[in-house]
Amino acid sequence: MKTFLACLLVLAISVTLSNASCFVEELKRESDKEVPGCTDFEGKFHEFGSQWETKNCMDCSCSRQGIGCCTSYATPINFDEEKCEAIFNKLTCSYKVVEKDDHTKECPVFEWVG
Numbered sequence: 001m002k003t004f005l006a007c008l009l010v011l012a013i014s015v016t017l018s019n020a021s022c023f024v025e026e027l028k029r030e031s032d033k034e035v036p037g038c039t040d041f042e043g044k045f046h047e048f049g050s051q052w053e054t055k056n057c058m059d060c061s062c063s064r065q066g067i068g069c070c071t072s073y074a075t076p077i078n079f080d081e082e083k084c085e086a087i088f089n090k091l092t093c094s095y096k097v098v099e100k101d102d103h104t105k106e107c108p109v110f111e112w113v114g
Contacts, residue, residue, distance in 0.1 A: 021114060022070035038062035057093035071114050078111030 027038060037047040046052060046062040053059055053072060060069040073093045076086050084107035086095045099105040 022068065024068045025066050027064065027066040038067045040067060053093075057090065074112040074114040076109040076111070077113055079107050079109045083107065 027035065029035060037045055037050070039045050040052075040054075040060065042054075046060075046067075048062055048064055051059065051061045054069070057072050058069040059072045060067055073088075073095065076095050076097050079086070079097050083099060084097050085100050086097050087103070088095050097107045097109050099107060
């Protein structure tokens with residue numbers, strides 16, 4: 001029973017620490033007729049149940065409710081901002097935190113969100 005409660009506590013804490021940037025855009029219907037999928041922000045069509053990654057590092061999916069997207073990366077929020085800076089790599093969809101004066105030296109990050 002103690003193990004179960006400990007697992008439950010860890011789960012509750014991890015859910016509250018999760019802070020992904022997500023949104024849902026409702027499906028737009030031009031008429032009363034049934035639509036077979038979603039049209040994304042670039043005008044591309046996606047069938048219901050499909051998933052894709054955007055060029056802006058968002059993981060998206062199409063459902064009958066609309067398009068749901070979340071960032072596919074974590075953002076550093078707790079590091080020495082006077083000495084270090086966060087640099088985003090759009091090719092790998094990830095941040096690297098490095099010293100401002102020497103980008104070859106990484107800085108410790110104590111908290112990430114996303």
